[in-house]
Amino acid sequence: MREIKNMSVLITGGGSGIGEGTARYFAERGARVTITGRRRDKIDAVAASIGPACRAVVGDVTVQADRQAMLAAAVEHGGKLDVLVSNAANMYRQAVDSYTEDFLKEAFNTNVISGMMLSSLAVPLLEPTQGAIIFIGSVHNRRAFPGASPYATTKAAIEGLTRVMAAELGRRKIRVGCIVPGAVNTEINVRAGVFTADQAESRYAGIAKDHALGRIGSVMEIAEGIEYLVRAEWVTGVALEVDGGLGLGVSSF
Ligand SMILES: NC(=O)c1ccc[n+]([C@@H]2O[C@H](COP(=O)([O-])OP(=O)(O)OC[C@H]3O[C@@H](n4cnc5c(N)ncnc54)[C@H](OP(=O)(O)O)[C@@H]3O)[C@@H](O)[C@H]2O)c1
Numbered sequence: 081m082r083e084i085k086n087m088s089v090l091i092t093g094g095g096s097g098i099g100e101g102t103a104r105y106f107a108e109r110g111a112r113v114t115i116t117g118r119r120r121d122k123i124d125a126v127a128a129s130i131g132p133a134c135r136a137v138v139g140d141v142t143v144q145a146d147r148q149a150m151l152a153a154a155v156e157h158g159g160k161l162d163v164l165v166s167n168a169a170n171m172y173r174q175a176v177d178s179y180t181e182d183f184l185k186e187a188f189n190t191n192v193i194s195g196m197m198l199s200s201l202a203v204p205l206l207e208p209t210q211g212a213i214i215f216i217g218s219v220h221n222r223r224a225f226p227g228a229s230p231y232a233t234t235k236a237a238i239e240g241l242t243r244v245m246a247a248e249l250g251r252r253k254i255r256v257g258c259i260v261p262g263a264v265n266t267e268i269n270v271r272a273g274v275f276t277a278d279q280a281e282s283r284y285a286g287i288a289k290d291h292a293l294g295r296i297g298s299v300m301e302i303a304e305g306i307e308y309l310v311r312a313e314w315v316t317g318v319a320l321e322v323d324g325g326l327g328l329g330v331s332s333f
Pocket of ligand 1: 092093094095096097098099116117118119120122139140141142166167168169170190216217218219260261262263264265266267268269271
């Protein structure tokens with residue numbers, strides 16, 4: 081297993097939720113962490129509370145110049161690049177009979193194409209370190225949530241991408257993995273305007289029983305899964321469910 085200590089890790093969407101938790105988790109284990117996001121106040125607050133191991137760089141993953149700048153910042157901060165955690169994404173919900181083309185294009189641009197483009201730029205940096213690219217999928221491809229097809233299809237694409245990218249980059253000793261989280265209480269739905277904060281709280285409480293283990297997960301439990309994929313040297317191309325058994329579709333029949 082690889083050691084986390086002294087790794088240089090770039091985490092997109094590190095100003096909140098799973099990205100923030102992953103930044104804390106890796107910094108606590110001795111990594112040099114660079115986080116990005118569009119809201120300066122969010123990423124600066126996370127970096128300030130983590131300390132010198134964490135650097136915050138404002139950036140939008142849909143913008144090529146920003147993608148180049150975030151990778152350059154990670155190399156500057158960590159002296160190299162060992163891991164790209166392509167975590168930034170948004171929730172996109174739209175009913176099938178209300179699809180709009182611009183909305184669907186934005187969903188795929190943000191949730192899929194940005195990670196592909198960032199990975200493309202990262203490959204030459206990850207080759208010398210025999211590094212890893214970690215994507216974040218979703219339980220939306222294990223359980224079907226009506227109204228969420230735009231989001232679910234972007235996350236299905238991420239799983240397909242993981243396999244092909246792993247096959248393609250394996251000979252260059254770059255590993256690629258995907259974590260498939262269950263429900264974790266973050267700001268993703270509130271940020272998208274899908275739920276109010278109160279509605280989100282009650283929805284997360286309501287979905288706890290659908291997990292085989294009877295509760296939703298924490299950002300640190302997702303970070304543990306990411307750590308495994310980063311450290312395990314003979315694992316690539318896998319989608320690892322870290323979902324408390326939500327994806328099992330437990331039935332009481
Ligand atoms: N929470 C769950 O239950 C759950 C379950 C399955 C999968 N996931 C996945 O987990 C990942 C993290 O989500 P989360 O739940 O932690 O939500 P979150 O707290 O909303 O975090 C997402 C982060 O991505 C950033 N972001 C969004 N668009 C961006 C862009 N264009 N450029 C740069 N940064 C951008 C956001 O910051 P800015 O708005 O400041 O840019 C935000 O900090 C996502 O891939 C999500 O799909 C979450």
